Amino acid sequence: MxxxxxxxxxxxxxxxxxxxxxxxxxxxxxxxxxxxxxxxxxxxxxxxxxxxxxxxxxxxxxxxxxxxxxxxxxxAGADEAARLLDEHIVKIEWDAATARQKAAVIKAALSGTVPGLLIATLKGPVLADAVEQVLTATAHEPGMAVLAGLHIEASDEVIALTATDRYRLSTRTLVPARPAEQTWAGTVDGDDLRAAVAEVRRSVLVRIEAVPHGIWLRMPAREDRHCRMLPEEFPDHRQMFASLGKVTTRATVSKDLLLRALEEHPCEHVALHASDHEVNVQHPNDDHPGISLPATVRGDALQIRFEMTTLYPALSTAIGPDVMLDLRGHDRPVTIRSADRGDLTTLAMPINFDHAA
Structure with a gap:
């Protein structure tokens, strides 16, 4: 019994x-x-x-x-079990990405799809860098899939890449080696683009073609990559730029010095004080003098506060040795541009004084 x-x-x-x-x-x-x-x-x-x-x-x-x-x-023990689980998830993700690519090829063959609409032909390394820079402003949020996407707008002169997580907005324009056949706009899955970046970077030229429900990245001597379209409407970023208001303070400062000061900053919030010939990196609620950085400052003295997770990535993706900060008030978005190249522009949302308290 x-x-x-x-x-x-x-x-x-x-x-x-x-x-x-x-x-x-x-x-x-x-x-x-x-x-x-x-x-x-x-x-x-x-x-x-x-x-x-x-x-x-x-x-x-x-x-x-x-x-x-x-x-x-x-x-297994806890550490080994965790390692085995991580390996399994990596394999699942790889298998899923491979399956998506094969499915896209099969669908194209079944439908007899002809080459898609030419969006642009770009140098692979340039496109890869631009995609990585702009995708830092994406986020995965339930019910808002479009925030994980990269919005592409193509004309006969430029191709613009834009992404936003609601706290940052990054946009970069590129001049194509071969222009679009007609104007086109759509939002592409950011994870698909990330998975394709390594191959894109190794291709001299990449031909971007629009097809129903996605785009193809055509690369000579390499396997073409398909990226899915997101159906949700992308936020009206043009209206956002148009409503920014007048710049009251403009500060140009060394990108490396500013990033180093942020890395040494001990808090999750940070205050930037622009005045005279310096930008001071301070604790938001501390009278300590902070770290003073030489800068070219024009306009009114101004203090503005940020979440570190908003400001640091916005600065780190800037191009060139210097960044230009266009300030409009302590509660208005800041435009961050490369001082010598204006083709990458990022908006960073500040936090109010109560939030930083």
Missing amino acids: PNSELMPIGVFAQRSGLTSSALRFYADSGLLPPAEVDPVTGYRYYDADQVARARVLRQLREIAMPLTAVEAVLD
């Missing part, structure tokens, strides 16, 4: 979330043998201590982990 503290397979199934048939399968595979089997009836009984293992087993199978890997995770 079984121990009265053991539970029959049906009760154990309810507590573990596994079906009875799954428990029999895992018992026969050696992953989760019962604590006791009645020699007469063949009924299987489980111990309460096995519930935790059974639940983890179920969760591992829910993320499509193969049995051999499941066994390794269950029998």
Whole structure:
């Protein structure tokens, strides 16, 4: 007779979330043998201590982990189990990306798709750098998929790349080696573009073609990459730029010195005080003099405060040795530009004084 503290397979199934048939399968595979089997009836009984293992087993199978890997995770220590899980997720992501690319090729073949509308032909390294710079202003937020995308606008003269996470907005314009066949605009999945950047960087030229539901990155001597379109409407960034208002203070400062001062800053909030011939990096609520940086400042003296997670990436992606900060007041967006190249522009939203308190 079984121990009265053991539970029959049906009760154990309810507590573990596994079906009875799954428990029999895992018992026969050696992953989760019962604590006791009645020699007469063949009924299987489980111990309460096995519930935790059974639940983890179920969760591992829910993320499509193969049995051999499941066994390794269950029998490993915490650090090794975490490493095995990370390896499994990387493989899933790689398989998914490969499947998306193959599916795009198959769909094109099935529909007899002819080459898409030419958006632009660009130098691969230039396009890769621009995509990486602008994508720093993206975010993954539930219900707002468009914030994870890169908006592309093509004309016969330039191609503009724009992204925003609501706290920053970055836009960069590029002059194509070959212009668009007609004006075009759309928002492309940022993760697809990130996955393609390494190949784009190694291609001398990249031909960007628009097709239904996506774009193709055509690269000579390399595998073409497909990036999906996002259906949501991109925020009206042109209206945002148009409504910024007059610049009251303009400060030009060394990008490297400013980034170094931010790296040494101990708080999550930071205040910039622009006056005379300097920009001072301060604690928002401290009378300490902070770190003074030489700068060219024109206009009114002004202090403005930021979240470090907003300001630092906005500055780090700037092009060239210097950055130009166009300030409009302590509560207005700041325009951050490269002092000698204006083709990458970033808006950074400040925080109010109460928030920084």
